[in-house]
Amino acid sequence: MEKVASEATQEQNLTATSDQEVAPLQLSSQTAGEEESPKESGDMGQFEDLFEQSLRAFQEGEILKGTVVSIDREFVMIDVGYKSEGLIPVREFCNEEGDVTVSPGDVVEVLLERWDPEGGMLRLSHSKALRQQVWKEITKAFEEEVPIKGTVVSRVKGGLSVRIGDQKGGVNAFLPFSQIDLRPVPDPEDMLNQVIECSILKCNRRRENVVVSRRTLLEKERAKKRKETLASLEEDQIREGEVKNITDYGIFVDLGGIDGLLHITDMSWGHIEHPSKLFNVGDKIKVKVLTYDPETEKVSLGIKQLTEDPWLTVEEKYPVGERVRGKVVSLTDYGAFVELEEGVEGLVHVSEMSWTKRIHHPSQMVKVGDIVEAVVLKVDSKAKRISLGLKQTEPNPWDLIEERYPVGTVIEGAVKNVTDFGLFIGIEEGIDGLVHISDLSWSKRIKHPGELYKKGEVIQAVVLNIDKEKERFSLGIKQLYPDPWKTVLEKYPVGSKVTGRVTNITDFGVFVEIEEGVEGLIHISELGPGKVKTPAGMFQLGEEVTAKVIHVGPLEKRIGLSIKRIYQDEEKSNFEEYTNNNRASTTFGSLLQEELVQQSHTYKETKAKK
Numbered sequence: 090m091e092k093v094a095s096e097a098t099q100e101q102n103l104t105a106t107s108d109q110e111v112a113p114l115q116l117s118s119q120t121a122g123e124e125e126s127p128k129e130s131g132d133m134g135q136f137e138d139l140f141e142q143s144l145r146a147f148q149e150g151e152i153l154k155g156t157v158v159s160i161d162r163e164f165v166m167i168d169v170g171y172k173s174e175g176l177i178p179v180r181e182f183c184n185e186e187g188d189v190t191v192s193p194g195d196v197v198e199v200l201l202e203r204w205d206p207e208g209g210m211l212r213l214s215h216s217k218a219l220r221q222q223v224w225k226e227i228t229k230a231f232e233e234e235v236p237i238k239g240t241v242v243s244r245v246k247g248g249l250s251v252r253i254g255d256q257k258g259g260v261n262a263f264l265p266f267s268q269i270d271l272r273p274v275p276d277p278e279d280m281l282n283q284v285i286e287c288s289i290l291k292c293n294r295r296r297e298n299v300v301v302s303r304r305t306l307l308e309k310e311r312a313k314k315r316k317e318t319l320a321s322l323e324e325d326q327i328r329e330g331e332v333k334n335i336t337d338y339g340i341f342v343d344l345g346g347i348d349g350l351l352h353i354t355d356m357s358w359g360h361i362e363h364p365s366k367l368f369n370v371g372d373k374i375k376v377k378v379l380t381y382d383p384e385t386e387k388v389s390l391g392i393k394q395l396t397e398d399p400w401l402t403v404e405e406k407y408p409v410g411e412r413v414r415g416k417v418v419s420l421t422d423y424g425a426f427v428e429l430e431e432g433v434e435g436l437v438h439v440s441e442m443s444w445t446k447r448i449h450h451p452s453q454m455v456k457v458g459d460i461v462e463a464v465v466l467k468v469d470s471k472a473k474r475i476s477l478g479l480k481q482t483e484p485n486p487w488d489l490i491e492e493r494y495p496v497g498t499v500i501e502g503a504v505k506n507v508t509d510f511g512l513f514i515g516i517e518e519g520i521d522g523l524v525h526i527s528d529l530s531w532s533k534r535i536k537h538p539g540e541l542y543k544k545g546e547v548i549q550a551v552v553l554n555i556d557k558e559k560e561r562f563s564l565g566i567k568q569l570y571p572d573p574w575k576t577v578l579e580k581y582p583v584g585s586k587v588t589g590r591v592t593n594i595t596d597f598g599v600f601v602e603i604e605e606g607v608e609g610l611i612h613i614s615e616l617g618p619g620k621v622k623t624p625a626g627m628f629q630l631g632e633e634v635t636a637k638v639i640h641v642g643p644l645e646k647r648i649g650l651s652i653k654r655i656y657q658d659e660e661k662s663n664f665e666e667y668t669n670n671n672r673a674s675t676t677f678g679s680l681l682q683e684e685l686v687q688q689s690h691t692y693k694e695t696k697a698k699k
Contacts, residue, residue, distance in 0.1 A: 152218050157195045165191065167199055167213055175199070175211035182215060198222070223254035224294055227262075231289035236306055239287060241280045249277055251287065251301055262287075262299035271307050272333065275370075315346025322347070322388070324378050327395065332372040340364050342376055342390055349388030351376060358393045358400065358432030362419060399432045400473050407435075407465050407475060412482065417459045425451040427461060427477060435475035437463060444480045444487065445519020454479065486520060487557045494562075498552045499569070507539050514550060514564060521562065524550055528565035531572055532606040532646070534593075573606040574643045581638050581648060586655070588635045591628050599624050601634055601650060608648070611636055615651035618660075 330342035464481035640649030
């Protein structure tokens with residue numbers, strides 16, 4: 090026995106080369122020590138049969154049945170009815186956890202790898218016996234075109250590896266990706282460790298090459314179901330199906346060998362961003378057959394048609410002015426959609442989110458998942474639209490603004506913003522007043538408000554107007570001071586002379602500041618007695634000039650001045666003086682001449698008398 094064990098140990102790693110299969114022969118499991126002697130049994134014929142059987146010729150590659158005699162740390166001793174027992178490494182009887190799965194007395198199948206009749210040595214293998222049995226099953230499944238089960242054990246190049254049989258004696262088969270399912274599988278590794286049924290496409294035992302297909306079985310099953318489904322399919326039916334594919338525009342549902350399209354518009358009475366938000370591949374769902382064309386075999390399905398359209402009663406449920414609560418389900422650039430009930434959503438436009446804040450995006454006020462309270466502003470059941478407002482749940486501050494700040498009130502606030510057209514001054518939280526550039530000064534020509542004021546500067550202004558509907562608050566700064574143009578007619582009547590400083594020189598004339606806030610224009614045609622081509626070079630900024638008032642327009646805020654008229658007045662005055670002087674000289678000469686004539690006559694008369 091020790092010799093047999095030693096020889097088996099030395100040759101345990103050798104591989105059997107023979108593929109010959111011999112039908113297993115049932116041998117006695119009794120050892121020589123356990124057999125009854127002829128004297129005890131009284132049956133000499135039985136003893137001779139057993140003896141001859143023990144000496145029969147074994148063939149290598151034969152599968153035998155043997156009995157487990159004993160188990161130690163390294164080997165399991167098997168009695169196959171020969172004069173000596175065989176040893177098999179204990180690992181061939183261990184499971185994945187390393188536990189031995191047989192006990193003494195168990196009957197197991199073994200493969201006779203090598204037999205030495207002279208030395209009495211037997212070399213056995215339990216795993217190879219199992220492997221031969223698996224090959225028999227594979228060959229039978231291939232020849233008879235019947236399914237066989239296997240376990241997906243790993244992913245390999247181009248497909249999956251499927252183990253047919255158990256771990257010790259199983260055969261690895263190749264399952265190509267194209268043969269896994271009717272449609273491409275997103276992640277084939279999800280099938281690892283799954284037990285699947287497949288058909289044998291190719292079988293070569295000598296090369297140990299086996300190719301299997303799961304798709305062929307699914308196609309056969311699908312064809313059978315398809316025939317049954319087409320025979321019973323009708324419009325308006327309610328059927329159960331399985332989600333097979335998801336697209337942007339809908340999902341395809343397997344009704345049993347035939348796919349129907351469930352369009353995104355027929356999934357819910359409400360708004361749906363994407364079908365994947367509601368369904369997953371493999372989901373079992375109930376659908377209604379909307380249309381079915383037997384010729385093209387096209388099927389349209391619906392889910393929302395299983396329930397009544399909720400928009401039929403929205404006007405009764407949600408009257409205008411009603412306060413409602415709902416869940417924010419989506420955000421867009423122009424507003425937020427609020428779900429009031431399944432299938433009914435309302436839109437809160439960004440303009441209806443706050444009375445005072447400037448909302449550029451709804452995310453400034455709400456986020457998806459928020460439960461909000463809103464007021465129904467408008468309902469259009471035909472168009473399936475409900476307009477909601479968030480700001481209407483609070484008092485409108487513009488309703489009280491007129492009472493707090495009547496026209497003429499002087500307010501004080503910080504400059505919030507400086508623009509090309511004016512200043513924005515903070516009045517209250519979210520309410521700003523505008524000082525237009527034209528209301529900054531009575532007379533100064535201001536190109537940009539930034540010349541006078543800076544952001545953050547605290548200034549005073551007068552309330553000019555409040556437009557609650559347009560939410561506009563108009564302010565003025567120049568109105569803090571009297572309008573100097575109201576008294577210009579009294580101060581500067583036409584014909585009077587004024588003196589002022591040159592503030593601006595243009596191609597068409599010169600501006601002269603008569604007093605603060607009041608300027609007059611000396612047109613180019615009124616600059617001098619002669620023809621002036623350009624005022625440039627004639628005056629300097631800040632230079633004092635005297636001119637005559639020739640026009641006053643308080644409403645237009647214009648005063649016309651002239652230097653030429655002063656020259657003309659001086660010329661006229663000099664001419665009149667000159668004329669008057671000439672007249673005076675002529676009268677004196679005549680009188681003198683008359684006096685001389687008179688004296689001459691008197692002299693002659695006196696002389697004559699003498």
